[in-house]
Amino acid sequence: MTVVGRYAPSPTGRLHLGNARTALLAWLQVRAARGRFVLRVEDLDPQRSRPEHEARQLDELRWLGLDWDEGPDVGGPNGPYRQSERGEVYAAALARLDTFACTCTRKELREVASAPHGADPIYPGTCRVAPSHPGRPAALRWRVPPGEVCFDDGIAGRWCQDVAAEVGEFVLRRADGAWAYQLAVVVDDAAMGVTHVLRGADLIDSTPRQILLARSLGLTAPSFAHAPLILGADGNKLNKRHGAPDLSALRAAGVDPRRVVAALARSAGLLNPADQHEHVAPHELIASFDLRQVGRDPGPLVELTPLA
Numbered sequence: 258m259t260v261v262g263r264y265a266p267s268p269t270g271r272l273h274l275g276n277a278r279t280a281l282l283a284w285l286q287v288r289a290a291r292g293r294f295v296l297r298v299e300d301l302d303p304q305r306s307r308p309e310h311e312a313r314q315l316d317e318l319r320w321l322g323l324d325w326d327e328g329p330d331v332g333g334p335n336g337p338y339r340q341s342e343r344g345e346v347y348a349a350a351l352a353r354l355d356t357f358a359c360t361c362t363r364k365e366l367r368e369v370a371s372a373p374h375g376a377d378p379i380y381p382g383t384c385r386v387a388p389s390h391p392g393r394p395a396a397l398r399w400r401v402p403p404g405e406v407c408f409d410d411g412i413a414g415r416w417c418q419d420v421a422a423e424v425g426e427f428v429l430r431r432a433d434g435a436w437a438y439q440l441a442v443v444v445d446d447a448a449m450g451v452t453h454v455l456r457g458a459d460l461i462d463s464t465p466r467q468i469l470l471a472r473s474l475g476l477t478a479p480s481f482a483h484a485p486l487i488l489g490a491d492g493n494k495l496n497k498r499h500g501a502p503d504l505s506a507l508r509a510a511g512v513d514p515r516r517v518v519a520a521l522a523r524s525a526g527l528l529n530p531a532d533q534h535e536h537v538a539p540h541e542l543i544a545s546f547d548l549r550q551v552g553r554d555p556g557p558l559v560e561l562t563p564l565a
């Protein structure tokens with residue numbers, strides 16, 4: 258069986274070192290298995306996605322030494338490779354799922370349901386029988402089948418969630434017509450023949466939703482590995498406020514991309530700590546790549562910041 262993996266950036270900003278490390282790991286998993294690597298642009302959010310971000314992200318991934326066999330710039334048999342151009346595929350999938358129209362606003366939902374800070378509240382079922390405000394534009398929610406979904410993550414181990422109880426009926430198409438990430442990613446991974454998903458740990462709690470959707474659509478779900486995120490010193494997800502340089506800044510500063518790759522590889526556990534290699538090209542890591550070396554703990558940011 259050919260291993261097919263992908264990197265699926267959202268063109269909403271610049272790639273930082275955390276994105277780069279995830280991309281490197283996904284690429285290595287595929288190249289080590291002599292598989293096919295797909296680059297898919299997840300530009301579902303029309304407000305935040307920009308073609309110039311896409312161009313810059315692809316350019317910088319190449320600068321790092323990564324390449325892909327299919328993607329928006331190189332083509333391939335399973336395109337288009339931009340989600341903004343795949344609406345018909347999502348509509349066909351949606352038509353096969355049992356959904357209902359929901360006219361609740363985010364604010365209304367926050368008021369009825371309590372939710373952990375930042376997370377979407379569990380949908381309280383307001384519009385299950387009929388939309389609460391028939392005049393409003395409606396989102397479409399999926400009637401999630403009951404029961405626990407479990408999977409064995411290649412890095413994080415066994416993971417289970419009762420989607421109906423812990424997430425509730427989630428949105429597949431927003432009231433403004435935008436497709437939900439959860440639906441698009443499932444449909445696209447299947448359409449593009451993806452067998453192995455390696456992505457950031459922030460998406461692990463979306464995985465049971467995606468497995469359930471794949472099952473309901475009669476699609477084979479890929480296997481999953483969720484790599485730890487690089488965290489800032491405050492323990493939060495890496496972002497601009499941490500002063501962590503994005504790839505553009507490193508490139509503009511004249512940093513050798515092989516230094517960036519060496520630091521990323523070391524922080525992911527791919528290089529022996531005693532190995533003093535300061536410069537490594539991605540292809541030099543293929544022969545020894547072993548996903549089991551990647552730990553569950555995020556690598557320290559401190560090793561990466563002196564790059565700038």
Ligand code: GLU
Pocket residue numbers: 265266267299442455456457460
């Ligand atoms: N587009 C998502 C992101 O940039 C990744 C989705 C995925 O890998 O499933 O965070």
Ligand code: ZN
Pocket residue numbers: 358359360361382383384385389
């Ligand atoms: Zn509702």
